[in-house]
Amino acid sequence: MTKQDDLEQKANTSYFNLPPLDISIAFPQATPASIFPPCASDYYQLNDLLTPEEQAVRMKVRACMEQEIAPIMTEYWEKAKFPFHVIPKLGALRIVGGTIKGYGCPGLSITGSALATAEVARVDASCSTFILVHSSLAMLTIAFCGSEEQKQKYLPSLAQLKAVGCWALTEPDNGSDASALETTATKVEGGWILKGQKRWIGNSTFADLLVIFARNTATNQINGFIVKKDTPGLTATKIENKIGLRIVQNGDILLKNVFIADEDRLPGVDSFQDTNKILAVSRVMVAWQPIGISMGIYDMCHRYLKERKQFGAPLAAFQINQQKLVHMLGNVQAMILIGWRLCKLYESGKMTPGQASLGKSWITLKARETAAIGRELLGGNGILADFLVAKAFCDLEPIYTYEGTYDINSLITGREITGFASFKPAASSKRSRL
Ligand SMILES: Cc1cc2nc3c(=O)[nH]c(=O)nc-3n(C[C@H](O)[C@H](O)[C@H](O)COP(=O)(O)OP(=O)(O)OC[C@H]3O[C@@H](n4cnc5c(N)ncnc54)[C@H](O)[C@@H]3O)c2cc1C
Incomplete structure (x- = not known):
């Protein structure tokens, strides 16, 4: 442990050992x-659409998040x-590995896994992103594209x-246009040399295992590699000053002639299309994050409006506030039903x-719309992380952007329904004479 680590640990210990706040005085x-x-x-009783196993997962995750995470999340978010x-508490929930069957994974239905994602996100979006990157990206890539030995080993x-995993596709110069990635993998005797940079990679500052995508210099195709922490030439530096998902440790990765043995190349990643197979599934999970976040926002507003009084009456008694609450509630029901239908399409192999x-x-x-209304409803407390809504409002911003921005996902659907791909602007051949 370095002197800096030691100092940080001491600072954290004293910070979190403070006597519990008297909440009634503070708020x-x-x-x-x-x-x-x-x-x-x-409101529309989703439980009626779930199996008893899915309902049980939902309740187990909800109890753990409310009891274990809710009391500490604001402090950690504030300190990033x-x-x-x-x-270990998240591991004990047996939701990590989601739908993967065997290899010690829970083998949940996609609906069960999605509900677990939502229940984690309802209380804390950062925790759900931590699990999502680890489980629905890193683990799923190994499960879909790894060799039998790699699956058994990792x-x-x-x-x-x-062990914690991360998933590194994005680069400083290749975000939405990830298929143009420039990190290279060159074949050498017994393995590969990776060179390049990655950006925004969640969990990367402490991950034990990094799934990294690079361009094969011989074939020009995208390949995938399992890179272990502390491999010479690999560094990951925390990205500071984020306004959302502040608990998640996103990193810039530098790969300086990193040697990876042949056995750690993922045999199932031969082109960029192979990453799309993983993203299509993980996007179902990502869709359930904002559902959970919106549920938490609504739940918070619902209690708050009944507790706080103005003009001699609870805020919940004012017509305008009720209309806003109902608007949020309608959004949440529609989001849940779309998310649920997506799971069913996936389960029937039709998605x-x-x-x-x-x-x-x-x-x-x-x-985003739901969070903005919720923020208004809480007045001044709508900008305090302590009342969830401000924190959730900020956490939704990176979720709107990662796993394909709103625009890029719209263009993927647009291509499917029209047959026209419009990711690249048409080459502007003529210069304007104006
Ligand atoms: C908190 C956080 C966590 C992340 N975690 C990971 C991770 O773990 N692993 C990983 O690999 N990546 C991760 N990412 C990266 C994320 O996937 C990218 O940020 C995302 O793909 C967008 O890329 P960009 O930020 O470079 O934006 P840009 O691609 O520069 O886009 C900027 C704007 O231009 C728009 N735009 C771009 N191209 C088009 C087009 N063709 N048509 C219309 N509009 C367009 C975008 O929609 C956006 O509004 C994370 C990002 C964040 C913020």
Whole structure:
């Protein structure tokens, strides 16, 4: 441990050992989100559409998140630190690895896995992103594209969260246009040399295992590699000053002649299309993040408006506030039903990439709208992270952008329904004479 680590650990320890805040003094008239509000947002009774196993997963995750994460999330979000001590608790939920069967993974239905994502996100979006990157991107890539040996070697410890994974596609100069990535993989005796940079990679500052995509210099195609922490030439530096998902540790990765043995090349990644197979599934999970976030926002507003009084009456008694609440509630029901239908299409093998993209883009759009109304409803407390809504409002911004921005996902659906791809502007051949 370096001196800096030691100092940071001491600072954190004393910070989090402070006597518990007397909430009634700090926040007169309304309860903050550290005591999480009951779920009032499931108005159309989603449980009726779930199997008993899916309902049980939902309740188990909800209880853990409300009891273990809600009391600490504001402090960690504010400090932009990751709460490492909760990793074993999240691992014990047996939701990591989601739909993967065997190799110590839970083998949940996609609906069960999606509900777990939503329940985590309802309380804390950063925690759900941590799990999503690890489980629905890194683990799923190994499950879909790894060799039998790689699956046996890596998936069991990842499923228990004894090891943490990340997934590195984006580069400083290649975000939406990820298929143009420039990190190179050159074949040498016994392995490969990786050179290049990656940006925004969640969990990368502490991940034990990094799934990295690079362009094969012989074939010009995209290949995938499993890179272990502390491999010589690999560095990951935390990106500071984010306004959303502040608990997630996003990093800039530098690959300086990193040697990867042949056994750590993912045999199932032969082209960029192979990453699209993973993204189509993970987008279903990402779509359930804003659903969970919006449920939490609604639940918080519902309790707050009944607790706080103005003009001698609870805020919930004013017609304009009721209309706003109902607007939010309608959004949440529509989001849930689209998310649920997406899962069913996936389960029946009928889901198309365009359908997954429409789900992700439309649900994030509605979640942003829901968060903006919720922020208004809480007045001044709507800008305090302590009351969840301000924090969730900020957390939705990166979710609107990652796994394909709203625009890119719209264009994926647009291509599917029209037959025209419009990602690249038509070459402007003539210069304007004006
Ligand atoms: C918090 C966070 C976490 C992330 N985690 C990861 C991770 O773990 N792993 C990973 O690989 N990546 C990750 N990303 C990267 C993320 O996927 C990219 O940010 C995203 O793909 C957008 O790329 P960009 O930021 O470079 O934006 P740009 O591509 O520069 O886009 C800027 C704007 O232009 C628009 N635009 C771009 N191209 C078009 C077009 N053809 N038509 C219309 N509009 C267009 C976009 O919609 C956007 O509004 C993360 C990002 C964030 C913010």
